[in-house]
Every structure is written in structure tokens, then in C-alpha cells.
Amino acid sequence: MRPDAPQNNPANVSGTGGAGQSGNYTGFAYGENSALNNSRVEGNAAVASVNAAAPSSQGDPYADMNMSPLGTFMDPTNNPSEPITAGVDFGPGPGSEALPNAFKSDARQDENVKIAMSYLPDLSLAAQSPNAPDSYKRFVNYLIQNSNGGING
């Protein structure tokens, strides 16, 4: 026995679990080692061929999906049969009653009030301008009157 041989070095661990350096299976019954090694080689070749045939799966996993590009805020609608205001309580189309229950929440209404109230001081100041339209003054008066009880339409 040669003490400095690789198979005798306890720190020399094969990734395949065997003691050898080739990656081949060893230690099975007679004839099974070569069969296992052949199946391993064939399996690796099959995986390599699949990967080579579908390069897109390596790069962009969504390349094969037919997805329309995201539009901007001012782009025409992708669903012309449905009014853009469907689901909200103004404009054409069904109102918020048409939304699924999961979408029904008073969180948006709370946010609506919070936004309006946070800008109320500046809006009130602008209402004192001599050029302020009457419609604007009515809107600010509405916000002031509802500043305590909230805006609930």
C-alpha cells in the first residue's frame, strides 16, 4: 500500500461519494458499476441536450409567454368593451358594487379623506384668492364642513 496515494488520503473526498477521482460509481456488484456509470453518462447527455434545445429557459423564463407590454397611463385601453371607470362610483360602467368582496374595503375611503384633509389648509388659502372660481370655493367649503365627520359621499 502506498500511503500517499489519493485513495488513502482521508481528506480527499470525491463528490460522487466514491473514493476514486473519475466520478464513476464503484463498490456495487459485478457488472452493476458499468451499468450505473453508463446510465449516468446517458442521463447527463440527455439533460445537456434538453438545455441546448431550450436556451430561452436559461435566460428569460417568460420569453415564450404571450404577454402584452405594459402601457402608460395615457395609452388607450386594452379592454375597449369595458368602460375605464368600471368598478368606481363615477362615470360609465358598473360601480363599486360590481367588485369582488375581497376588493371591497373602506381603506380607500379612509385614504381619500386623509388626502383631502392633508391639503385642506393650502386649498383654503387658495380659496381666498380673488380669482378663485365659485365652484372651487364650494368644494373647499364642502371639505371644511366635512372635516370633522369625514367625507362619505
Added chain:
Amino acid sequence: MADVTFSPGSFFDNVDKFANSLGYQNAGIAIELAMIPWKSPEERDAFIVGITEEDVKGGNEKNYIKRNF
């Protein structure tokens, strides 16, 4: 110096148009839309007409109602 607070396309002009066109109950949405840097008052008004299918509301009483009778 002229008061430009309510000049066409200004923030407060936008608030006036959106709040009166969308309804006071949608005040928060109106203020958010008023912050958008619209290219022009015409583009803003076209947006309002598009979502309400009605004429733009707001402005001075003299031009408050734009619809022809």
C-alpha cells in the same frame, strides 16, 4: 403681479376641475389627479371627458356649464 393661482393648468385649477367633475366625495382622487403634470389643460380636460363621458365641470360661473342646450 398677476395672481396665477388659478391659471389654466395650475394645480388649483386642476383641483377645481377634477373635484367638480368627479364629485366632491372623490376629493382625494381629485387631488391626486390634480398633481399629475398634464401636458396641457386640453389634455387634462380630454381625460376628464373620457372617464366621465360628460363635459368638464368647474371654473367660473360664466363658463361653468359648457354643454349646449
